[in-house]
Amino acid sequence: MTRFNALLLALLAVAVPLSLLAGRVWIDPFDPQLPNAAVIFIELRLPRAVLALVLGAGLGTAGAAMQGYLRNPLADPGLFGIAPGAALGAVLSFWTGWAASGWALPLFALIGAGGAMALLGLIAGRGGGVLLFTLAGMMIASLAGALMSLAISLSPTPFAMSEIVTWLMGALADRGWAEVWIAAPLTALGLAVLGLAGRSLDALSLGDLAARSLGVDPRRLQALMIAGIGLTVGASVAVAGIIGFVGLMVPHFVRPHTDGRPSALIVPSALAGALLLLVADCLCRVLPLQGELRLGIALSLLGAPFFLALLLRLKRELA
Numbered sequence: 001m002t003r004f005n006a007l008l009l010a011l012l013a014v015a016v017p018l019s020l021l022a023g024r025v026w027i028d029p030f031d032p033q034l035p036n037a038a039v040i041f042i043e044l045r046l047p048r049a050v051l052a053l054v055l056g057a058g059l060g061t062a063g064a065a066m067q068g069y070l071r072n073p074l075a076d077p078g079l080f081g082i083a084p085g086a087a088l089g090a091v092l093s094f095w096t097g098w099a100a101s102g103w104a105l106p107l108f109a110l111i112g113a114g115g116a117m118a119l120l121g122l123i124a125g126r127g128g129g130v131l132l133f134t135l136a137g138m139m140i141a142s143l144a145g146a147l148m149s150l151a152i153s154l155s156p157t158p159f160a161m162s163e164i165v166t167w168l169m170g171a172l173a174d175r176g177w178a179e180v181w182i183a184a185p186l187t188a189l190g191l192a193v194l195g196l197a198g199r200s201l202d203a204l205s206l207g208d209l210a211a212r213s214l215g216v217d218p219r220r221l222q223a224l225m226i227a228g229i230g231l232t233v234g235a236s237v238a239v240a241g242i243i244g245f246v247g248l249m250v251p252h253f254v255r256p257h258t259d260g261r262p263s264a265l266i267v268p269s270a271l272a273g274a275l276l277l278l279v280a281d282c283l284c285r286v287l288p289l290q291g292e293l294r295l296g297i298a299l300s301l302l303g304a305p306f307f308l309a310l311l312l313r314l315k316r317e318l319a
Helices: 003-021 037-070 082-096 104-124 130-153 158-168 177-196 198-204 208-213 218-240 246-257 262-286 295-318
Strands: none
Touching: 003 037, 003 262, 037 177, 037 198, 037 218, 037 246, 037 262, 082 104, 082 130, 082 158, 082 218, 104 130, 104 177, 104 218, 130 158, 177 198, 177 218, 177 262, 198 208, 198 218, 198 262, 208 218, 246 262, 246 295, 262 295
16 A cells, blocks of 8 residues: 555545544534433434445546546546436426436436446447547537436426426435435445556556557457446446546546556545535535535536636646
8 A cells, every 4th residue: 555545545544533523513522411412323313424435436537537547637437428328318307397206316426427428439439539428528528418408497396397407416415325225336346346457557648559569458448438338327326426526636636646657547536526625515514604605506616717828737737
């Protein structure tokens, strides 16, 4: 284990207990006047913290893998179209009214993510080229976005429209163990798949011809990327809505502390993503606002200036 990974683990060891205490009302676990503290910890705050760790790890790793695959530091998992596809599935569950039944919303979202993965593989699978892969993902994202807008504009009731818009903002509020049991196995499988792609991504950083000469199968690598990012991002959208910019920011935070190889970014990106999402969720809870700030909005407010700073830095480097 590297020192940087050990540091991230130490920060997580501090952040997790604080996240259990933090909230609109800070909890003292030793206060005898709070008999329901154990219930609040176990049923409300612990599953929320676990979910933040799981989703943050998945989104951070997906971002690192995608930037390595596209060899572009500005790449984000949303470009693959899988997150919009999952969001479209969730929107359709609200639109049809099925979201009222417990497991329908995440199930619809996972079906949407699976459909986007299948379409992406169908369009880009034969050629195996990165450019075609990227353009196909952008096309799917645009199509899913247009269909979501259509569903919102044709929403059967104002209540359904309000629920769709609120859910799309992304949040971990009111999530429990049921969402953890949905997201955790899917994210773990996605992380394992992306881990298998690590060495191929290292070879790809030398160029397409060099990667092929080292035995990298472009179609297999593409399949691993679709499956890994589909599982991690699809699981996140299925239980928490759209939470953006984690996959963009995290690799940039950890890259200076590694040797720069895509495979070396996998583990620290998972740890840093988990830490980022956990801390951001805690801040959303403790901010003195009338209502709790949605996590997706908070990360967008942080990620948009970060993205602009990256663009300006690249512009200076190219000048």
